[in-house]
Amino acid sequence: MLFYRYDIYYFILVIPAVIFSMWAQSKVNSTYNEYSRHTTYSRMTGFEAARRILDANGLRHVHIERVAGNLTDHYDPKANVIRLSDGVYSSPSIAAVGVAAHEAGHAVQYALGYTPIRLRGAVLPVCQIGSTISWPMILIGFFMNSQPLINIGLILFGSVALFQFVTLPVELNASNRAVDALAISGSFTDDELYGVEKVLKAAAMTYVAALAVSLAQLLRLVLLFGNRDRD
Numbered sequence: 001m002l003f004y005r006y007d008i009y010y011f012i013l014v015i016p017a018v019i020f021s022m023w024a025q026s027k028v029n030s031t032y033n034e035y036s037r038h039t040t041y042s043r044m045t046g047f048e049a050a051r052r053i054l055d056a057n058g059l060r061h062v063h064i065e066r067v068a069g070n071l072t073d074h075y076d077p078k079a080n081v082i083r084l085s086d087g088v089y090s091s092p093s094i095a096a097v098g099v100a101a102h103e104a105g106h107a108v109q110y111a112l113g114y115t116p117i118r119l120r121g122a123v124l125p126v127c128q129i130g131s132t133i134s135w136p137m138i139l140i141g142f143f144m145n146s147q148p149l150i151n152i153g154l155i156l157f158g159s160v161a162l163f164q165f166v167t168l169p170v171e172l173n174a175s176n177r178a179v180d181a182l183a184i185s186g187s188f189t190d191d192e193l194y195g196v197e198k199v200l201k202a203a204a205m206t207y208v209a210a211l212a213v214s215l216a217q218l219l220r221l222v223l224l225f226g227n228r229d230r231d
Contacts, residue, residue, distance in 0.1 A: 009220040017216035021209035024202075031202040032071065035095035035195045036087065042187045046088040046100030053104035053181045054082075062107050066090075073099050075106040077121075082107060098196035101182055102203070105174035114173065120166045127163035130156035138225055150225045157221060161214035164207070171207050175200035 044052075047064055054062050067073075067083040075082050082103045088096040109117045134157035141149030179197055182188050188196075 009223055013216040013220045014213070017209070017213040021206070021213050024205040024209035028199075028202040028206055031199050032095045032099075035098070035199050036091070036093045038094045038192075038195060039092050040094055040097055040188060040192055043092045044097060044187055045090050045092050046084050046096035047090060049097040049182065050082055050084065050100040050104040052185060053101055053178070054107060056181065056185075057108050057111065059107055059111055064089075071099070073103050075103045075110075077107075077110045080107075094192050094195040095199050097182065097188070097192075098178065098199040099203075101178035101196070102174050102200055104181070105177035106170075108177055109170065109174060114170075116166055116169045116173070120163065120170055123159065123163045123166055126156075126159045130159035134160070138221065142225060154218075154221055154226065158218055161211070161218045164211040164214045168204075168207050168211055171204055175204060 050064055054060065054064075062080045062082060064082045064084060066089040067085055069085050070087060072085045073083065073088055082100075084100055084103065088099050106117070134153045137153030137156060138150050139153075141147065141151075141153060175197075178200065179193060182196060183193055
């Protein structure tokens with residue numbers, strides 16, 4: 001009976017979320033590739049766009065480095081470094097400028113003490129523990145017939161969904177800051193800003209998809225193991 005329900009919940013809840021996630025990743029890749037072929041009139045590179053935003057916000061102490069890989073761009077708050085991938089750092093494309101500006105937006109969030117990003121930092125350690133031991137805890141509780149252990153596992157798994165939930169507004173806000181900063185700079189046309197928005201909106205959908213997958217998995221686990229005493 002358990003494995004029958006497992007299949008039902010997996011196909012009803014998880015598979016649609018995974019398909020949505022695959023679509024979102026395909027969308028961000030195609031949008032990024034499309035606007036990587038469009039060069040900005042100003043010829044401003046990703047590095048220059050990020051540097052301009054940082055300097056405009058008094059963040060001259062935040063450095064920018066090149067990092068290998070494709071779309072491996074990120075901001076490291078501990079090192080105060082924005083790391084831009086090869087395809088972004090020196091590229092004057094609309095996509096590169098948008099991605100770089102987004103990472104600069106994260107640096108501004110940390111500098112201003114933006115509440116959601118501080119909350120995400122607080123949740124991260126619990127999420128890392130939860131993603132590692134939640135499944136073992138649930139399975140141990142199942143085989144030991146211990147509902148308290150199962151519940152602890154479910155709570156730990158829930159921390160992963162909580163992290164995804166908190167991450168979404170952080171990413172949306174960083175994108176909004178990026179578009180606003182580029183618009184204020186006066187260096188980009190309306191069409192270029194529209195392209196930046198399309199790239200960043202497509203990227204945001206991957207975070208929506210990640211949240212959907214986490215919630216689908218959490219609901220599936222709750223339905224399977226949440227109250228086995230009823231069986």
